[in-house]
Amino acid sequence: MANEKKLDCAILGLLSHQDLTGYEIKKCMDGSLRFFWGASFGSIYPTLKELADKGFAVKVDTPTAGDRNQIKYAITEQGRAHLRKWLEVPVVKDELRYETLLKLFFANEAGVENAIKHIENFEEKINRELPIIKTAVEQLESVCDEDSTHLYYLLTAKFGVKTYEAYLEWCEQAKEVLRKQEGNTQ
Amino acid sequence: MANEKKLDCAILGLLSHQDLTGYEIKKCMDGSLRFFWGASFGSIYPTLKELADKGFAVKVDTPTAGDRNQIKYAITEQGRAHLRKWLEVPVVKDELRYETLLKLFFANEAGVENAIKHIENFEEKINRELPIIKTAVEQLESVCDEDSTHLYYLLTAKFGVKTYEAYLEWCEQAKEVLRKQEGNTQ
């Protein structure tokens, strides 16, 4: 019960908000879920078929946009029940793999400048993403009474802002420490 | 070049600090790398063999503790070169999968109380871990001149403190928002 395939639940969750195609699901993953979840086409399409096989989702006819190759899926009652059951089970594990920190941890082998470079790359990426999330927060704050799904989206976006700001503070601090070191040994 | 198997590099990195057995490597993963990397025995032992096959590591005789079933590994010059090469390549991607946020994002389907529960579970876990990391920071700060590997360890630990504190702030905020909601709709 606790070890459901998570992509199943992620997709089912998206379908619980609205009917979607595989392509649109990918866009959600790269959009609102971007900073805490991800999936490739190569996993989305097969999973969507599995979901249909299990009766958790069904293809729906799209009268709109006639014969674009689209296949829209809708969640079924069974699918909704499955999703709900998963939601009620406690989280098993948040899986974090910061390649940046891994490289930093072993940076002794490659030198201070190299370490600073990794931190700067990380910082740049965060600086690119943060304004996007902040914009999302503002938009969501203005509409979050209309639909309670917005509220949860808002909370995850706020999580993004909090952590990204913490990242940036750390980057400053870490660079400073390393620059001092640079003077001493190198 | 950029797509090295990361566990190879993580283990090589640990071996660059000191000779280790598979069991000890696992303890490092569950210790100092805990909050940003992880690996199971089922991946460590086979990887260690692969590393030996490739000439990146070698078994070393342990005169100490004679015939305990230990197999200690040491990094070779080739292994060190491989590690250095990986360290010099920019980070490909930090992979974050917050199951907690995934459940929160779709919490509309299971209700406010369920959402609060997930946040509280998350909060508890962070509250358990944070003092451990803080202790590590203090210890590292007192010895970080002796050995520059300590400096990098310290920086990653500080990252942990920063982000964990941000998590906790967010938890408070998020619970407050949800408790307000609870009054309104449920």
Next chain:
DNA sequence: ATAAACATGTAAGACGTTACATGATTGA
């Protein structure tokens, strides 16, 4: 016309976890 984005899918392979199997050593 043509590039970008839309749209779906498969196959191969990499990677990792869980569960199992086995046994020694240490400390209470």
Next chain:
DNA sequence: TCAATCATGTAACGTCTTACATGTTTAT
């Protein structure tokens, strides 16, 4: 003596990514 920890390993299985294959539609 008995539980915990030390210690190594394999097999089955699940999951995901990458690369490939294919074709349409839209906007410039």
